[in-house]
Amino acid sequence: MNGLWNSFSALASDPNLRWIALGCMLLGLSSGMIGCFAYLRRQSLMGDTIAHTALPGICVAFLLSGTKSLPLFMLGAVAAGIVGTLAIRIITARSRIKPDAAMGIVLSSFFGVGIVLLTMIQHSGDGSQSGLDKFLFGQAASMIGSDVQLMAGVSVVLAAACTLLFKEFKLLSFDPAFAKGAGFPVSVLDFILQALFVTAVVAGIQAVGVVLVAALLITPAVSARFWTERLGRMLALSGLFGMVSGLLGAWISSQVSQLPTGPVSVLAAAALFLVSVVFGTKRGLLTARLTRREARRRLLLHAAEAASSASASSSTSAKEAG
Amino acid sequence: MSSSERNEIGLEASPSEQGQGAGARPARRQEGAPPVLEVSGLSSAYRSQAVLREVSFEAPQGELIAIVGPNGAGKSTLIKTILGLNPSLGGSVRAFGRPVAEVRGRIGYVPQRESVDWDFPTHALDVVMMGRYGRLGWFRRPGRKEKAIAMECLRGVGMEAFAERQISQLSGGQQQRIFLARALAQEADLYFMDEPFAGVDAATEKAIVELLRRLRSEGKTVIVVHHDLATVPDYFDSVLLLNVSLQAFGPTAETFTQENLQRTYGGRMAFAAAAASPSAAESGSAAAAPLRAAEPASASAKGAEA
Numbered sequence: 001m002n003g004l005w006n007s008f009s010a011l012a013s014d015p016n017l018r019w020i021a022l023g024c025m026l027l028g029l030s031s032g033m034i035g036c037f038a039y040l041r042r043q044s045l046m047g048d049t050i051a052h053t054a055l056p057g058i059c060v061a062f063l064l065s066g067t068k069s070l071p072l073f074m075l076g077a078v079a080a081g082i083v084g085t086l087a088i089r090i091i092t093a094r095s096r097i098k099p100d101a102a103m104g105i106v107l108s109s110f111f112g113v114g115i116v117l118l119t120m121i122q123h124s125g126d127g128s129q130s131g132l133d134k135f136l137f138g139q140a141a142s143m144i145g146s147d148v149q150l151m152a153g154v155s156v157v158l159a160a161a162c163t164l165l166f167k168e169f170k171l172l173s174f175d176p177a178f179a180k181g182a183g184f185p186v187s188v189l190d191f192i193l194q195a196l197f198v199t200a201v202v203a204g205i206q207a208v209g210v211v212l213v214a215a216l217l218i219t220p221a222v223s224a225r226f227w228t229e230r231l232g233r234m235l236a237l238s239g240l241f242g243m244v245s246g247l248l249g250a251w252i253s254s255q256v257s258q259l260p261t262g263p264v265s266v267l268a269a270a271a272l273f274l275v276s277v278v279f280g281t282k283r284g285l286l287t288a289r290l291t292r293r294e295a296r297r298r299l300l301l302h303a304a305e306a307a308s309s310a311s312a313s314s315s316t317s318a319k320e321a322g
Numbered sequence: 323m324s325s326s327e328r329n330e331i332g333l334e335a336s337p338s339e340q341g342q343g344a345g346a347r348p349a350r351r352q353e354g355a356p357p358v359l360e361v362s363g364l365s366s367a368y369r370s371q372a373v374l375r376e377v378s379f380e381a382p383q384g385e386l387i388a389i390v391g392p393n394g395a396g397k398s399t400l401i402k403t404i405l406g407l408n409p410s411l412g413g414s415v416r417a418f419g420r421p422v423a424e425v426r427g428r429i430g431y432v433p434q435r436e437s438v439d440w441d442f443p444t445h446a447l448d449v450v451m452m453g454r455y456g457r458l459g460w461f462r463r464p465g466r467k468e469k470a471i472a473m474e475c476l477r478g479v480g481m482e483a484f485a486e487r488q489i490s491q492l493s494g495g496q497q498q499r500i501f502l503a504r505a506l507a508q509e510a511d512l513y514f515m516d517e518p519f520a521g522v523d524a525a526t527e528k529a530i531v532e533l534l535r536r537l538r539s540e541g542k543t544v545i546v547v548h549h550d551l552a553t554v555p556d557y558f559d560s561v562l563l564l565n566v567s568l569q570a571f572g573p574t575a576e577t578f579t580q581e582n583l584q585r586t587y588g589g590r591m592a593f594a595a596a597a598a599s600p601s602a603a604e605s606g607s608a609a610a611a612p613l614r615a616a617e618p619a620s621a622s623a624k625g626a627e628a
Contacts, residue, residue: 040442164461171455175438181405182456182508183426229488231443 007255017254020140023148023155024246024265027204028216030158032242033235034200035217036224037162037193040173040231044222045100046085047214049107050201053084055114055210058135059121068131070147074154074202081198084110111210138209140261141253147206154203161196162235169193170231208262216242219269226280245269356419358383358512358543359404364413366396366403373399375567376413381512384541386534386557388548388574391564392587397547398434400564401514405431417512427456430510432501434517440490446500447485450475453507475506478536480529495526502533513537513544520549531557554578 011017038046057080058073065072084106091102121132134142143151162169171179172189180186197217204213220241224234249265278285359381366374373396381387389397402408404415406422417425430453450472451464458464464472476482479499484492492500498518505513518530534557537544548554554561554574561578563569563586570582 040439042439167455167458167463168460170444171452174442174444174449175433175452177402177407177433177437178431178452178504179455180407181426181429181431181433181514182453183423184456225443229443229445230448234443 008251011251011254016145017250019145019148020143020254020261021247021250023143023152024140024207024250024261025243026152026155026159026246027207028220028242028244028246028265028269029239030155030162030242031200031204031216032220032224032238032240033159033162034193034196035219035221035242036231036235036238037169037173038197039218039221039225043197044218045103045214046197047201047217049088049103050081050084050198051205051210051213052107052114053110054078054081054202054205055135056080056110056117057083058205059114059117059132062121062132063117070150070206073135073206074150077202077205078198080110081202082195085194085198114210134209135205136209136211137260138205138207138212138262140207140250140265143206151203151206154199158196158200158203159239161192165189165192166232166235204262208266212263212266215266215269216245219266219273220245223269223273223276223280226276226283229282241269241272245272357381358418359545360414360416360419361404362414364400364403364415365411366399366408367411368399372566374403374410377564377568378413379562379568379571381543381545382560383543384538385543385559386538387543387545387560387562388554388558389545389562389564390548390551390554390586391569395565395586397564398516401431401516401545401547405429405514428511430505430508430513432505432513432515432518435494435498435501435520437516440492440497442489444489445485446481446487446489446492446496447472447476449489449500450503450507453504456508472503472507475503476500478506479503479533495522498522498526499529502530506533511542513542515544515546517547517549519553551583 011021035047038044054077057076057078059076060080061072061076062068087106088099088102091097091105092099097105118133118136168179168184168189171182171184172186172193176186176190179189200217201213204216208216220238221234223241224237227237228234245265245268248268249261249263252268253259253261253264276284279287281287357380361380362378364374364377365372377400389400391397399408403410404422406415415422417429422429447469451468453475454464454468454471458468473482473485476485479502481496481499481503484496489497489500498520502515502518505515519527522530534544534546538559546558548558555578558574560572561574562571563577563582565586569586570577
């Protein structure tokens, strides 16, 4: 126990570790909040698609600049992510292909291009290319101070935007036709939300990687839904789950050598999800079972009362009921 | 908000014209006053298929107006296109003498109940409060005042006891009432309602009709996509018969005639009957189908339409 505490205080005192933990927590907070809207708009798989489409953007940014710079990579990733989302939108609007198929096509073809470019870069013999493949699975522990600050800053902006536009995003998610009828510029709002979503995905790629980053967006949101029937509380809880996941990821990976921070964060989020599925106060399995049992008990009580009142008039029927 | 303003939205007013058929009362037409809604040459298409063709009409103020027509006639499309929710291929729409985009604050909308996910994490009062969002403007959150108005609107549809109820735990009729309360909260002068009577029980239907009459007594105009031909003369002052193009429009007493209904439903129904059973068409019983549709008072008209 003492060792645990020491390791935890090391997390708070070691400046590098502290930054990484703080960055992961803020990333979890903002991803969790934005993820709620994506989940409620049935765009859960969008995060995965955007993350995969971002890879060629990172590679192109490297090929064009020839340097390894996180802000440039993020720009490339955001650009590719937006191109990917637009591609999905155009495919679904102009053809009869459904969104799930469109996402599948865009995800795999963009990711294919990304892997081809990545392989080319790795075989080009350029010394500075090493580390680009880290974007596949992420490497939060190796992030330098300025990278973490960038990620944290972006996360704070995202969380603030979600808070500021809460009312608008809520209406957009629940009833876009009504929102438009009430005079809200629905396509602008939709674009803003998508852009925030792309930014959240890209902010997480460095830490968690292309393959797993979607988990940070969706898992906390789905978990939070088990505990509440209010959107505001759902956002707060989802953000909290995301923060706890980030903290656990940073902490556990700092204790066990060779454990990657991002994937451990994702596992922590998955563990919170399991707890929510079982114990969630609104929709958890345990709650559902208890509610059912209570309903059955009342039904039996009711039947027993009916039987006993019937026995007042006929004693033989009471024996059968008993 | 002053109490006189609240009266304006009709929540405390008593239903004045209950039980009176539209046919019994003269339609209020004010000569010279600009029509509440002016639609001219409105067209819309889904892919290459025309869904609306050159629809033109002028809605007078203070009337309950039904839009009636067979499935796929473009009834919902018409109100969505008027509201600018659907792209139009041509034509113009003016409300209160101005483009719709400029007067959104005076227009209320009740979408089809099925158009939203009722499993959304929110409660009844919160949905009604969404009717105030347009007036709040950007970034501002609804406060005490909006809550009070929303509560008042819930009371107006007899749902105040369900304010804190999660919306997935409401019945279909209750959900419909919530949508109506949300439209009331918009405090509009012109309302569009997309099938508010669909799948509701008799009690809810009665409550909705009372609400419509209350709105009318306040001088509001309500345009309703309606499915049940049998109740049209009872509920509505004017009727718009639609089948891709406008078939007829005017006061119910003059417009809701056998001839007009036959024109609106006739061809489609003869075709449907012939396609469903060729032998029946040959033997001539298909010819009886359009006649059934032309009897608005009979309950069978509703079934025949489907």
